[in-house]
Amino acid sequence: MIGIYGHPFAAFYWQAAIALYECAVPFEFLTLDPEHPENLEAVRRLSPTGRFPVLVDGEHTVIESAAVIEYLDLHCGTRRVLESAIVPGGICARS
Numbered sequence: 001m002i003g004i005y006g007h008p009f010a011a012f013y014w015q016a017a018i019a020l021y022e023c024a025v026p027f028e029f030l031t032l033d034p035e036h037p038e039n040l041e042a043v044r045r046l047s048p049t050g051r052f053p054v055l056v057d058g059e060h061t062v063i064e065s066a067a068v069i070e071y072l073d074l075h076c077g078t079r080r081v082l083e084s085a086i087v088p089g090g091i092c093a094r095s
Helices: 011-023 037-046 065-075
Strands: 002-006 027-031 054-057 060-063
Touching (some): 002 011, 002 037, 011 065, 027 037, 037 054
Parallel strands (some): 002 027
Antiparallel strands (some): 002 054, 054 060
16 A cells, blocks of 8 residues: 655645545545654654655655645556646646
């Protein structure tokens, strides 16, 4: 299952979460807060810059919301996220 590290009040997390919901991809939300120090440590280890959201899909780690959205569009087999209002025409149209 895909895991995503973020904070529920962070807009960058919600951008990625909306893409996950749009793709109907099941995921586990791993909150970043003082009550979950193991998640904070995981983000420090996975994201050299300390930025989030951090998406973990098996052996793949994707950092920052724009990269997460593009990853979902390319690898989740839906091609729906970037062809919607997020990026009109989708990324394939830009090539």
